[in-house]
Amino acid sequence: xxxxxxxxxxxxxxxxxxxxxxxxxxxxxxxxxxxxxxxxxxxxxxxxxxxxxxxxxxxxxxxxxxxxxxxxxxxxxxxxxxxxxxxxxxxxxxxxxxxxxxxxxxxxxxxxxxxxxxxxxxxxxxxxxxxxxxxxxxxxxxxxxxxxxxxxxxxxxxxxxxxxxxxxxxxxxxxxxxxxxxxxxxxxxxxxxxxxxxxxxxxxxxxxxxxxxxxxxxxxxxxxxxxxxxxxxxxxxxxxxxxxxxxxxxxxxxxxxxxxxxxxxxxxxxxxxxxxxxxxxxxxxxxxxxxxxxxxxxxxxxxxxxxxxxxxxxxxxxxxxxxxxxxxxxxxxxxxxxxxxxxxxxxxxxxxxxxxxxxxxxxxxxxxxxxxxxxxxxxxxxxxxxxxxxxxxxxxxxxxxxxxxxxxxxxxxxxxxxxxx
Numbered sequence: 377x378x379x380x381x382x383x384x385x386x387x388x389x390x391x392x393x394x395x396x397x398x399x400x401x402x403x404x405x406x407x408x409x410x411x412x413x414x415x416x417x418x419x420x421x422x423x424x425x426x427x428x429x430x431x432x433x434x435x436x437x438x439x440x441x442x443x444x445x446x447x448x449x450x451x452x453x454x455x456x457x458x459x460x461x462x463x464x465x466x467x468x469x470x471x472x473x474x475x476x477x478x479x480x481x482x483x484x485x486x487x488x489x490x491x492x493x494x495x496x497x498x499x500x501x502x503x504x505x506x507x508x509x510x511x512x513x514x515x516x517x518x519x520x521x522x523x524x525x526x527x528x529x530x531x532x533x534x535x536x537x538x539x540x541x542x543x544x545x546x547x548x549x550x551x552x553x554x555x556x557x558x559x560x561x562x563x564x565x566x567x568x569x570x571x572x573x574x575x576x577x578x579x580x581x582x583x584x585x586x587x588x589x590x591x592x593x594x595x596x597x598x599x600x601x602x603x604x605x606x607x608x609x610x611x612x613x614x615x616x617x618x619x620x621x622x623x624x625x626x627x628x629x630x631x632x633x634x635x636x637x638x639x640x641x642x643x644x645x646x647x648x649x650x651x652x653x654x655x656x657x658x659x660x661x662x663x664x665x666x667x668x669x670x671x672x673x674x675x676x677x678x679x680x681x682x683x684x685x686x687x688x689x690x691x692x693x694x695x696x697x698x699x700x701x702x703x704x705x706x707x708x709x710x711x712x713x714x715x716x717x718x719x720x721x722x723x724x725x726x727x728x729x730x731x732x733x734x735x736x737x738x739x740x741x742x743x744x745x746x747x748x749x750x751x752x753x754x755x756x757x758x759x760x761x762x763x764x765x766x767x768x769x770x771x772x773x774x775x776x777x778x779x780x781x782x783x784x785x786x787x788x789x790x791x792x793x794x795x796x797x
Contacts, residue, residue, distance in 0.1 A: 384564065386558040388677055389467030392702045396470070401423035409787060412795075416466060417450075417484075422512035424490065426504045438509045440488040442467040442522055446789045449520055450486035453527025453556075454509075454534070456502075458743075460489035468698060472727070475720040477782035479759045479795040481731045486522050488513070494529045503537055510541040517542065519552035519738065526556040526674075533567075536561055544721060555730035556688060562766060564733035567726075568746035572606030572674075573775035574725015575696045576614065578717045579670060582692055585764070586715075588669070594689070596620035596659065596668040598627075598648055599675030603696045603723065605640065607672055612636035616670075617750055622662050624675070627663040628655035642679060665690060674702035674723075680705045688714065695719035704737050710773045718775040720782065727753050 380737065400410045420440040428434055439462050442450045453474040467489045472485025490509055493500060516522060524538055535554045539561060542553040551562030559565060566573070583593065590636065595616050597608045600623040612618050618636055622631045625648040628634065634655060642652050664671065664680065665687040673679050674696030680688065685705035693709065693716045695701065700719065707718055729752055736742045738740070743751075767777030 385788070386465070387463060388699050389470075391678075391699055391703055392467040392797060393593060395706075395775060395779050396474075398631055399776050402772065402776070403780055403784055403787075405783070405787060407666055409790065412790070413783060413786060415468075416441050416443045416469060417445055418516065419466065420513055420516060420635065421462070421650065422509065423510060424505060424508045426701055428495065428501055429498050429517065436490055436492050436505055436509075438488070438490040438512065440463045440486065440513045440516065440522070442484070442486045442516065443469040444473040444484035444786060446786050446793065447477065447484055448482035448774065449518075450522035451483035451525065451555075451730065452522075454490070454530050454538070455528035456486040456490050456492050456494045456505075456530055456534075457740070458491060458493045460491045465489050471698060473722055473786060474623050474779055474782035475487070475724050475727055475783040478720050478763065479681045479755050480723045480785065481728060481755075483727070485521075485557040486524075487527075488524060489527075506534055506537040507541045507723040510538045511543065511545070514542065514545050516555060519550065519734070523552070523734055524554045524773050525548045525727070532556060532558045532563065532687050533562075536564065536624055540594070548787045552734050553603075555733040555737075557733070557751065558797050562733070562737045563728055563738055564748060565743070565745035566752070567729045568732055569606045569610065570729035570752060571603045571696065571749075572608075572724035572750065574652050574728065574756050575603070575607045575672060575674070575694050575722050576610050576616075576726065577753055578722050579611070579616075579672075579692070579694050580614075581757055581760045582694075582717060586692070589634060590615040591617065593617060593670055594619045594631075594668045595664055595670045596622075596666060597696075598671075598679065599697060600639075600643060601674070604672070604674035605643070607674060607696055608636050609640065609795070616720075617734035619667055619668060620658070622658070622663045622675075623649050624660065625650045625658050629658050629666065630655045631655045635686050641754070642712075666787045670694060672696050678702055680709075682708060683713050685709050688712075691715060693717065695722045698723065705777055706773065716774050717760070718763075718778050721759060721778050725752055 469487040557563040671690035677699035682704035685708035
């Protein structure tokens, strides 16, 4: 594989665009409408001056891409990483549009990011970055325009700073201006677990299709951040057999099953899962190729490529991360009969409960956790069946089916609204 081909395979935006093109072609979309759907509505680049703790002044680059407002306000996370690029944010914003449409919630897609290394910054520096970033994009966000949420290396505290900054500019508290907030500031019960819980709910539906049982389903989870750790915990509690877990530091395996509650405590105490008792060490990439029934990549994008897809032994792939599988790998997995629950379906539990949080904030009435989880299950199960049935009808794999279903829903709204001129 050439350097150019490898770069293309690993590009989030190129991956999204390749899948979009296939789905749009199969839907028979008009060329003009197809180009419109493919193009972001707005791309914002900001330069953020921040006073550092040592008295120096640094300028950080930030982005917010708003892909679509056809079905409602934009919705999407904000990530902090030295690897953030506009291309990545553009691709993830588009995927948020399709994700919201797949689960049929009234949002379009957006994504944001700041180029920084949050692990080398103090809490005060992170707060100043967050507040100035929010102020710079203030005119383009809000409950009716674009609602930020946590993403890679951001959390409840980050959303509290965004909500407060927005509220200070508005001169009154606007809890619906961000989601993923602490519960005491208008957050929703069940939000922290939502993405991992949604992964398990879609896995449960796949098990029914295969007539598998949880207790005999061997699971490997790559990634032990919020999504992976919550998915592993919930699946362990539900009876799944978790035999492998990996994080950025490496992986651990035990074919007889891993004590997930114990692993949680170990990670909290040691900041790593390496060395967890009664397990064998394994590489974070190597773990993807181990024998299991269900593989749940929940770490980062482009971990399953044309170079390792033929080594994946799982029969069921549940994508907890965004874009963990590249388009060339999709073809290999499909040819090998691997049942893939794509990211825009599998990990849509997070944006679904973010939607619930937005609704609760706007009405000023909050639901019990049982209500949140019940409504989440209804949406995830309904969406899973819609995607699988669409795939069966059109004889395409689940990912293309999910894209086709999402694009069809967005295109329908655009045709109803018309083009303002």
